[in-house]
Amino acid sequence: MAQKKPNDYGTGIPYHEVEALARILLPEIQAFFNTEEGQREFSEWKAAQAAETAEDT
Numbered sequence: 490m491a492q493k494k495p496n497d498y499g500t501g502i503p504y505h506e507v508e509a510l511a512r513i514l515l516p517e518i519q520a521f522f523n524t525e526e527g528q529r530e531f532s533e534w535k536a537a538q539a540a541e542t543a544e545d546t
Contacts, residue, residue, distance in 0.1 A: 500507070521527040
C-alpha cells in the first residue's frame with residue numbers, strides 16, 4: 490500500500506516541522522502585535538492592503 494505524501498505546500502518543509510515552528514513563533518508574533526508599535530505597523534499594513542485593493546478595481 491502506497492503511503493500518502495504529506496502536503497508541504499510546495500515548501501519542501503515537512504508539515505510537522507512547520508507546526509513546531511508555528512508553536513514557537515506564534516506567541517512572539519502575538520506579543521508584538523499587542524504592543525503599540527505592532528498595532529501601528531498592522532494599521533499601516535491594512536491601509537497599504539486597502540490601497541492596493543483599490544488600485545486593482
